[in-house]
Amino acid sequence: QKEVEQNSGPLSVPEGAIASLNCTYSDRGSQSFFWYRQYSGKSPELIMFIYSNGDKEDGRFTAQLNKASQYVSLLIRDSQPSDSATYLCAVNLGGTASKLTFGTGTRLQVTL
Amino acid sequence: GAVVSQHPSWVICKSGTSVKIECRSLDFQATTMFWYRQFPKQSLMLMATSNEGSKATYEQGVEKDKFLINHASLTLSTLTVTSAHPEDSSFYICSAVAGGTTDTQYFGPGTRLTVL
Numbered sequence: 001q002k003e004v005e006q007n008s009g010p011l012s013v014p015e016g017a018i019a020s021l022n023c024t025y026s027d028r029g030s031q032s033f034f035w036y037r038q039y040s041g042k043s044p045e046l047i048m049f050i051y052s053n054g055d056k057e058d059g060r061f062t063a064q065l066n067k068a069s070q071y072v073s074l075l076i077r078d079s080q081p082s083d084s085a086t087y088l089c090a091v092n093l094g095g096t097a098s099k100l101t102f103g104t105g106t107r108l109q110v111t112l
Numbered sequence: 113g114a115v116v117s118q119h120p121s122w123v124i125c126k127s128g129t130s131v132k133i134e135c136r137s138l139d140f141q142a143t144t145m146f147w148y149r150q151f152p153k154q155s156l157m158l159m160a161t162s163n164e165g166s167k168a169t170y171e172q173g174v175e176k177d178k179f180l181i182n183h184a185s186l187t188l189s190t191l192t193v194t195s196a197h198p199e200d201s202s203f204y205i206c207s208a209v210a211g212g213t214t215d216t217q218y219f220g221p222g223t224r225l226t227v228l
Binding site for chain 1 (some may be wrong): 161205215221
């Protein structure tokens with residue numbers, strides 16, 4: 001069983017729609033949860049992090065965490081073509097030297 | 113804030129030579145830096161964890177004598193690929209974690225290595 005699972009996609013949404021990206025993790029000790037965006041040929045870029053159950057909003061992005069279900073999601077409102085990228089979910093056990101465990105990423109395509 | 117740079121952004125070298133890649137945290141002190149490798153269409157693979165002033169911790173299967181890591185200061189870590197071979201061609205990415213209570217990793221822009 002993979003430690004962090006994501007649907008590889010591609011997830012295709014029309015411009016202006018809401019994109020919903022999902023991630024599940026296996027280690028109940030996970031403390032910190034991150035969403036990164038990676039454009040082709042580029043390095044990951046931090047979008048959001050979330051530590052507590054519930055929703056966290058930042059602009060067009062909302063991260064949702066449910067530790068009981070071991071589930072974290074990212075919603076992108078008003079999707080733009082520039083949002084087309086691979087979105088990586090990552091978790092760690094907390095602490096400054098804690099390694100990240102990445103999912104394989106979901107490729108998002110926002111169509112005109 | 114939280115800017116991480118890497119140098120060089122790309123490098124082409126001959127087989128058997130060594131290549132040094134620098135990772136710098138520009139606006140914060142990084143107690144911990146990580147080195148990753150990513151092959152095309154694959155996920156990030158953690159190579160090692162680098163802590164300032166101590167030896168790096170390598171992941172299983174990563175040769176520490178081939179991938180030399182030095183974290184001499186709180187803003188600089190270097191990865192040296194020794195005796196590079198074509199199979200070492202990859203995208204090498206570092207990340208840095210600021211000190212204190214945060215555990216957020218900020219990634220550098222990556223270094224694309226091509227070994228001929």
